[in-house]
Amino acid sequence: MVKVDGSGTKGLIQVRDLDKTYRRGGEEIDVLQGLNLDVEAGEFVAFMGPSGSGKSTLLNLLGGLDVPTRGSITVAGDEITHMSSGRLTQWRARHVGFIFQMYNLIPVLTAFQNVELPLLLTKLSKAERHAHVAAALGIVGLSDRMHHFPRQLSGGQEQRVTIARAVVSDPTFLLCDEPTGDLDRKSADDVMALIEELVGKYHKTVLMVTHDPLVAARANSILHLDKGVLVEGRPAPHMSSAGGIA
């Protein structure tokens, strides 16, 4: 179960008393204030909230892309808030899969080459890398598009390549920042079905930021961020249990 009161003890992700303050001009802006969060493995959590509520900041902190002003984040036993920049980079490579709103594929590389990128940092042989990439592209249903460049793919297909890149190295959890924000409803449904499949079939832990209530409703749990504070939401009505897909 997702908890926001700091009472969890066996979560995959534990966030304690997290503050994030930005300084803009001479003014200090508190984006997150004393935030607690516990997420267990295999959960699919959606973060909602108005613009500027701190959703993306929280996602960046959880992904080790930013450092908090105060507090701690522990993932699978690793306290990441005090890691050096170099160690944090290595940690991200091993534990986090990123899915961005704008896909962020490298335009000069094919779908196959984009998905292979995280594996180039591992000691896998070329043949092993090829097998992993082929499997990841198979999961997202793009085996027949692996040698296409991003410009030759639709938005939905590009986002599926991004998902393949995020899962190819089998990370501990996935962070999705508005994964359907740039897609039409049909493509958004396809992408969400894929993310549900990753949670249900492959037991991935997914943390997702979205503005879209319909998209958020497909998560196991919905948390609201308002003025830097997390508020527990209700489980999505069609979800029977964590990891289950209706």
Next chain:
Amino acid sequence: MKFARIIFANLLRKKVRLLLTIGSFAVALFLFAFLSVVNDAFQRGSDVAGADRLVIINRTSIINTIPLSYRDKILRIPGVKVITHNNWFGAIYKDEKNFFPQFVIDPENQRQVFTELLVSDDQWNAFLKDRQGAIVGARTAERFGWKVGDRVPLMTTIYGSGTWEFNIDGIYHGKNPLDDETQFWLQWDYFQEHLSDRNKGQVGWYVLRLNSPDDAVGVSKAIDDEFDNSPYETRTETESAFAAGWVKQFGNIKILIISIGSIVFLTLLLVTGNTMAISVRERTPELAVFKAIGYSDRTVLFFVLAESLIIAVIGGALGLLVSIGIVPLIAQKLGGLLPALILSPSTLVLGLILAVFVGIISGVFPGLNAMHMRVVNALRRV
């Protein structure tokens, strides 16, 4: 190298820009090679000069002559081993553009002083017996297609007017690759026959060989002291000092060439640095993605530096290859106007080192920017 595909894919994303940047390197390196070759050609005289040779000229100017009668007086000075004399002939072969240096020589001692310029004994003996004989350097013979036995007309510009006829009796070769093979030697006696009485018995300059290079300073002073306050005062200096002084008459070639070369490379640095900075700025979000998914700061720096270096090496190598092809053609066109233009391996290596240096410098600042950028900020720029 598993990152090679990424680096080359990035390099090829803007092909026109890539070609223009490589072209900038190629042009700059070609210019560098050519300027170095010209500089080498001017400096070579002093580099290859005999360490044990002195040149004696009229103190007023090399245009003014010195009496032949000085020869025996100079020979008596301790330390002098052998002496010869030359005059500048300055004739034209068919057309003014066919310039090459012609010297009236003292056949008796020429080979003893200039031991590095080799003529076979047969050809030399034929020359000695032929008043109208001439020995010509291999480069000049090749340039005009002259062979032993050819008869060559030269039109004088200094000694009256008219055409002087010469028989090519021999061709000399330099012992070393850098020795001057452009000269044309003619007989002192034949030369004297054509002069007015007023000009007879006057030499342009003397060249002598010392018993030991260590005697150079003492012998030079002794010679100049000997003719002090005479109508023909002398200036004696080592052959390398003489050659350096000769080059100085053209102005400070080295400073000129270094200045032009520096401006070319500074411009290249600005052009390439700007190109790399634009290229990295355009790709900021992509580089942020690399960092987000686990590529280290150093790897990102490596990507940028590798691109910059590849451009530099390809462009530099291209420029140097072009210079290897073109410098001999230019040398051929210039004929004897300049000493031999030779592109040395050290110039090529130095050129490549310079290209790599410019490549690193132009890539390092954009690379450091990419290395230090904050992923969160960079991703917002999508």
